[in-house]
Amino acid sequence: MNKLSDFITPPNHINFLSKKLFGDCGEIINGSIAYLEPNGGGPTELHTHEHDHLFIVVKGEAKVLFDNNIHIIAENDFFIVEGFKPHSVWNNISETTIMIGISLK
Structure with a gap:
């Protein structure tokens, strides 16, 4: 989880x-x-494609399934999934x- x-x-910024x-x-x-509701995500089966995905979680927590691995993306964090790797993304919390x-590209 990210800490404050x-x-x-940044320089020359206030309350920012x-x-x-x-x-x-x-x-x-x-x-x-x-907006991924509880137990929401997809696709239901892992998929591939030519382009990569950059996933940024603004609120909550997501779980990326790929190449027999799981990566948790915490709030205010990101993860890049290479398109050629079988993958799907799911909500990882109850909200x-x-x-x-x-x-x-």
Whole structure:
């Protein structure tokens, strides 16, 4: 879980906390926001495709299943899934999780 100490106030900002989530990740294809209800996610079977996914959890916690692994994305954190790896993403808590999904070339 992220701590408030992970965030900084940039120079010349007031009452403003930020945390860099990612740097140059390549070319963006598209982006969306998702509301994952408890036990929600998908697809129900692992899938692959040509593009990568950058998942950013804004609220809650998500679980990414991929290559027989599980990665938990905490609130205010991110994870990149390579598209050629079989994967799916699920809510990992009993409340709604809000997540940004960005597809990358």
